[in-house]
Amino acid sequence: MTTTLTPVLSRTWGAERSWTLDTYRQHGGYDALRTALATDPADLVSMVKDSGLRGRGGAGFPTGLKWSFLPQPDGGPRYLVVNADESEPGTCKDTPLMMASPHLLLEGVIITSFAIGCHHAFIYLRGEELHVYRRLLRAVEEAHEAGYLGKDVLGSGYDLEVTVHAGAGAYICGEETALLDSLEGRRGQPRLKPPFPAVAGLYARPTVVNNVESIASVPSIVADGADWFKAMGTEKSAGYGLFSLSGHVARPGQYEAPLGITLRELLEMAGGMRNGRRLKFWTPGGSSTPLFTDAHLDVPLDYESVGAAGSMLGTRALQLFDETTCVVRAIARWAEFYAHESCGKCTPCREGTYWLKQVLARLEHGHGTREDLDTLLDVCDNILGRSFCALGDAATSTITSGIQLFRDEFEAHIDGGACPFDPAASALFEYTPRSRRTPALTGATAGTAGA
Known part of the structure; x- marks a missing residue:
C-alpha cells in the first residue's frame, strides 16, 4: 500500500475560484460528459459496475449494481436522487466537496441520469447549509447557461433538469426512504421495504439514491476507465475516497x-x-x-x-x-444525538435511545451502578436488528464497543462517584432518584401556571 494521496475528487480544490464553471472546465471539466453522451447508456452502467465503485455513503453497496436494479423502461419517469443530507457527527466529506467543486457533482449527476434514463434529478441537501445550497444553485444556473442542462444537452437530444432541495435538518432523512418521503413533502420517516426505491421510490417511480461522493466519482471512471479505477484500493474495495x-x-x-x-x-x-x-x-x-x-x-x-x-x-x-478524553462522556454525547434524532416511528429506537441517554448520563456523573452496564447492553440488544431502520443500530455501536474496550473506565465512574477526568463537572450534576422527583404538572395545573 502506498502512502501517496490520490487527488481526484479534490484535484481542483486549491485552484482559484474552484467552484466556478470556468475553473472547472480549465481542468477538463465536462469532458467526461461528452464521452458519456456518445456511449450507450447500458455500457455506462456496465463500466461503473466493472469499476468496483461502492457506495460512499456508508453502506458500501456496489453502485453500478444498484443502477442495474431499475426495471425496464415502461414509458414513465424515473429519478436520480443524490443524498447530500450529511448529518452524522464527524462526517464532513460531502460538504467541502460541494463547496469546492459543485460542477464535479453536477457532471456526475448528468452522466448518471443519462445512464439510467432519468430526465429529472434531485440533490437533497441539509437546510442548515445555506452556503452550500447557494453554491449548488449557482452551479446549476451556470450549467444551464452552458448547455449542460435543460433541453438537448450538448446537442445530444437528451433532456435533463436538476432540482436542488433543502431539507429541514433531520438526521433521519439521511436514510434513503425517509429522504424520499421528505422530498415528497411528507414527514421524514423510513418506509417499509420492500418495495425498494429501485422499484417504487420517489413518487412511486423507479429511483436511484446515491451519495454525493459516489456520484462525483463517476466522471473520473468515464474519463479514465474502469481498470484505472480498479488499480487503486483493494481487490474488493476499489478506488479512492475522502478520509x-x-x-x-x-x-x-x-x-x-x-x-x-x-x-x-x-x-x-x-x-x-x-x-x-x-x-x-x-x-x-x-x-x-x-x-x-x-x-x-x-x-x-x-x-x-x-x-x-x-x-x-x-x-x-x-x-x-x-488519552485526556473521557470515553464515557464521548459516548454519552453521541447517545444524546441519536435520542434527539430518532423519528419515533418504531418503539425499540424511540424508547431505547431515550433510556440509553438517561443511563449514560447517570453513569457519566458518577451516580450509576454496575447493574447499569448490564442494562445498557440489554437495551442495546433489544434495539439492534429490531428497529425500523439503521438509526437504532447506529445508536448502539459505540456503547457496546465502548463497554467492551473500556469497561474499567465505566467502572471507575461508578466506584469513584464522579468522572475521573473531570470530577468538578460531576459535582455540578445533581441526580435525583425517580422516587424523590417532583410529579409532573397536570394539564390543568400547567395551563393555570402558564396563564
Whole structure:
C-alpha cells in the first residue's frame, strides 16, 4: 500500500475560484460528459459496475449494481436522487466537496441520469447549509447557461433538469426512504421495504439514491476507465475516497487516498496526534460505527478489513480522541444525538435511545451502578436488528464497543462517584432518584401556571 494521496475528487480544490464553471472546465471539466453522451447508456452502467465503485455513503453497496436494479423502461419517469443530507457527527466529506467543486457533482449527476434514463434529478441537501445550497444553485444556473442542462444537452437530444432541495435538518432523512418521503413533502420517516426505491421510490417511480461522493466519482471512471479505477484500493474495495480526520490530530482535514490505507499512514500525513499525546480511541466511520483503539492503527481502511476487525468503514469519518478524553462522556454525547434524532416511528429506537441517554448520563456523573452496564447492553440488544431502520443500530455501536474496550473506565465512574477526568463537572450534576422527583404538572395545573 502506498502512502501517496490520490487527488481526484479534490484535484481542483486549491485552484482559484474552484467552484466556478470556468475553473472547472480549465481542468477538463465536462469532458467526461461528452464521452458519456456518445456511449450507450447500458455500457455506462456496465463500466461503473466493472469499476468496483461502492457506495460512499456508508453502506458500501456496489453502485453500478444498484443502477442495474431499475426495471425496464415502461414509458414513465424515473429519478436520480443524490443524498447530500450529511448529518452524522464527524462526517464532513460531502460538504467541502460541494463547496469546492459543485460542477464535479453536477457532471456526475448528468452522466448518471443519462445512464439510467432519468430526465429529472434531485440533490437533497441539509437546510442548515445555506452556503452550500447557494453554491449548488449557482452551479446549476451556470450549467444551464452552458448547455449542460435543460433541453438537448450538448446537442445530444437528451433532456435533463436538476432540482436542488433543502431539507429541514433531520438526521433521519439521511436514510434513503425517509429522504424520499421528505422530498415528497411528507414527514421524514423510513418506509417499509420492500418495495425498494429501485422499484417504487420517489413518487412511486423507479429511483436511484446515491451519495454525493459516489456520484462525483463517476466522471473520473468515464474519463479514465474502469481498470484505472480498479488499480487503486483493494481487490474488493476499489478506488479512492475522502478520509475525514477530526479531533485531537495536528492537521485535521480531508485526505483523499486509496481505500486500504491505514490510520497510521494517515496520521503520519496529518502530523500525528496533537501535542504528541497518545491515541486512545477512534471511529473508523463516524459515530454510528464501533470504536477502535490504538491497537487498530494498522487495520487497512477498506470494507472487508474493517468489518473483520469488528467495526464498519462507513463514511470514513475518523474521529480521533487522545488519552485526556473521557470515553464515557464521548459516548454519552453521541447517545444524546441519536435520542434527539430518532423519528419515533418504531418503539425499540424511540424508547431505547431515550433510556440509553438517561443511563449514560447517570453513569457519566458518577451516580450509576454496575447493574447499569448490564442494562445498557440489554437495551442495546433489544434495539439492534429490531428497529425500523439503521438509526437504532447506529445508536448502539459505540456503547457496546465502548463497554467492551473500556469497561474499567465505566467502572471507575461508578466506584469513584464522579468522572475521573473531570470530577468538578460531576459535582455540578445533581441526580435525583425517580422516587424523590417532583410529579409532573397536570394539564390543568400547567395551563393555570402558564396563564
